[in-house]
Amino acid sequence: MGCDGGTIPKRHELVKGPKKVEKVDKDAELVAQWNYCTLSQEILKRPVVACELGRLYNKDAVIEFLLDKSAEKALGKAASHIKSIKNVTELKLSDNPAWGGDRGNTKGDRHDDLQRARFICPVVGLEMNGRHRFCFLRCCGCVFSERALKEIKAEVCHTCGAAFQEDDVIVLNGTKEDVEMLKKRMEERRLRAKMEKKTKKPKAAESVSKPEVSEECPGPSRVKTGKPEELGPDTREKKAVSAPKSTATNGKAGKPPCGAVKRSIADSEESETYKSLFTTHSSAKRSKEESAHWVTHTSYCF
Template sequence: MGCDGGTIPKRHELVKGPKKVEKVDKDAELVAQWNYCTLSQEILRRPIVACELGRLYNKDAVIEFLLDKSSEKALGKAASHIKSIKNVTELRLSDNPAWEGDKGSTKGDKHDDLQRARFICPVVGLEMNGRHRFCYLRCCGCVFSERALKEIKAEVCHTCGAAFQEDDVIVLNGTKEDVEMLQTRMEERRLRAKLGKKTKKPKAAESVSKSDVSEEAPGPSKMKAGKPEETSLDSREKKTSSAPRSAAHGSSSGKVGKPLCGAPKRSIADSGESEAYKSLFTTHSSAKRSKEESAHWVTHTSYCF
């Protein structure tokens, strides 16, 4: 049976009880959420984006995921709700002046303060290390602590001045309740966008059909009282009556002006000019010759001589 050496076994060595549930270290979980990309598990580096559920990603990792959606990636479930690059917002983060980063000692003989973060709240100055709740605005991408939004209540962003609503405030790395609330908001927002696109399409078709009908139907200017043909004839008669008056005025002054467009042409033979002046034109009787008087032109070549 063993145990011949005088050893006395204890109960926990002989009887196997239920396994203890392993607890996740909170500090390690916070470091993973706030310092590493949810999709690629790499260190967050700018440009940093956030989805509508409040998770942090590297922008290049999101673009690679959208270009190559393979089912083999286990981490693809964390970004399954991202359908296009429009579903993420690039964050405007404020650097922490007290954060040294990789400038410190790399020998391992120095204590690493996990509560010190790369970014801080620009209003209150709290570090974005997971100990405090942070959120961002969908309209502009600015990041603040929740305390700053509660203490300084405003409908305008504190840094860029962009107007926002309650639906635009999204909590970063929130609890399960926060994620469920954000998911319902996301679904409602996308349904509204789909309905808006559907309503725009019939409106565009109606506008096109109205434009076609307006081209075929006569305009309101043509449908005025009275016959339009009569008005046009009256205007033409007025123009023709005014044209001879101007021509007569020009002949009395002794100068021949250019005939107005639309006015009838008058021959110089009917004008009151002198015979010497009339003989300069081809319409005069002296310029007209009979067939007998007109010469018969014959052309000769050099071969005839």
Template structure:
């Protein structure tokens, strides 16, 4: 049964105590947050986007997630608040000139500095490695360190000059308190957008139900154009409209007869309503033609 030959077991070999709580390495956690996609766990590569809670993603990973929302994906909970591509913002990042990346030695004879970041703050020059708090503007997507935004206070972006408000500043990979604050702002923003969309629908329905009065009643531009083209046309139209007001429905265009107009007889003879265009049965032929004088 063992323990033969004079071996003496120790207490920790016989009694199983409580397991030690595994502590997460802070350096490894920072590297995972700032260098890898939250959704696909792949290395971040341009185009890089961020959600309204301040998490970093690869844009192609977000598009694949929106196209295929299968329940088998365990990492889908990290992006459950992303309903469309409009809920993420493409980031405008400034490259770090001191970052070598894969250009360094791959033989293992060189120390890899995990705190060296690919991107820096374009104002303060701080590296975006998790040691310093970074933010991005939701409207333009420019990324700055929080120190730069506090020291150089302005209402416009330091890079592109776009105006922004305090609600547009989103902290990247913030604490639990930051995430809760950003989540409440996100819900308020989406609720406000839904209410605005609902108020726009009744207005669009009312404008569609109103009759188009401009077709029956010509505007001042049409009347002025008519005066310039044919002088005296307004007087003739007024004479014909007084007789037809009792017959035509409201909003209908006034119809004017050429035979009742004051034009010359030569001009009236061009139309089929003139007396010269009408023929008697004796004058008309017995065959059918396709001219305008066939009655």
């Protein structure tokens, strides 16, 4: 069996054996996890945030993902557990003084050392390049190495002094076991928050209904404005005495007080010109001869 040109094929060209499993380069994986955003695959830039599973993101990428959740994005599965901006924590990172940045690398005449990390632990000084385990606190967002937690045991953050619990410590880019443990904590935390919301709703409804009950049944601080029939004899006498005093001081024909007899203007001591303004005056009354016949009577003429 020869091919064109008299060539003889070898065995590996004719027989297909099992495919070799491709091994992932650990150094390249560490660089991708600690230097690039999980969503946008861009270089991490401040502000950097982390989710409850310990993955790193650019804050701008998370906001864009929340605003546009399209099914076409394949990388959206990595952030499917992020429902709102409250599910991520902004990290307080410490710069590495030994990291020179991208300066001088524009022309390609400089080697970019990817093993050199941009950030370090502010307590121990270890570089955050994936070779050492790092974690952050949900309560304050401070980032430091796990070695700092073990060597300096305290219930307060080493950098800002905020109190924290074991549930607040989240490992960054941890193993599968770490991610499973963090996922269980996340689900328990969200269930707890839902139960608290449900208990708060009936309490809010009770607080709204309480003022209505208090209005119907006022306490001792409120005084009832009772009817005149319910008042005592002393209060009636005081009101009867105060009513004529007010009319005497004013000197004008205002509204009569409650219980007073109404007087006509014709019997008052006012002048005739003032009395003629009212319909009860004699000049306003007409005789039968002056009044119109009922056939021609309208509302516009007399």
